[in-house]
Amino acid sequence: MKSYDKETFEHLVLLVRKDDKSDREWLLNNNCRELVEFFDAIEGMENSFKWLLDNNYRQLAATVDGYNGNDKAKLFLVKSGNRELAAFIDACDGSKSAIAYLMKQEHRGWLLVAKEFFDKEEKKEKKGLWGMLFNLGNPFR
Known part of the structure; x- marks a missing residue:
């Protein structure tokens, strides 16, 4: 698995946060x-x-698969020596033990990216809840 420096993770975090063209281009150009x-x-x-599969980034493809609920993909990551990516998946869901693991093993970049995905999902859920409540009409009438 390829290692990434702090600056690369910063651009990935910003890409997740706001899907900005400049961060996308920076990653592509680097x-x-x-x-x-x-x-x-x-x-x-x-x-x-x-x-990802065609270009031999199987660990990242397995991370996507695990993020989408495939537990076998997480098992593959652990067995292939990519425990940090398995922890990343769980950290995206807010798992305290996964977050602690990433911190202890000094995988700060993956931890920050996981937080962005967690925050992004929380916003979707809140919008979904508020949208549902307002679609029911004004409860005070």
Whole structure:
């Protein structure tokens, strides 16, 4: 598995946060296309998932698969020596033990990316809840 520096993770965090064209371009121009494809695959782009597989980024593809609920993918990550990516998946769901593991093993970059995905999902859920409440009409009439 390729290692990424702090600056690369910062651009990935910003890509997750706001899907900004400049962060996407920075990653592409700095030989990190796999992270752009990783983000797009998590966002549901099947061709990006296929790109990860076709270009031998199986760990990132398994991370996407695990993020989408495939426990066998998490097991693959652990068995292939990519425990930090398995922990990343659980940290995206707010698992305290996964967060503690990433901190202890000094995988701060993956921890920050997981927090962005967690926050993004929370916003979706809140919008969903509020949207549902307001679609029911004004409860005070």
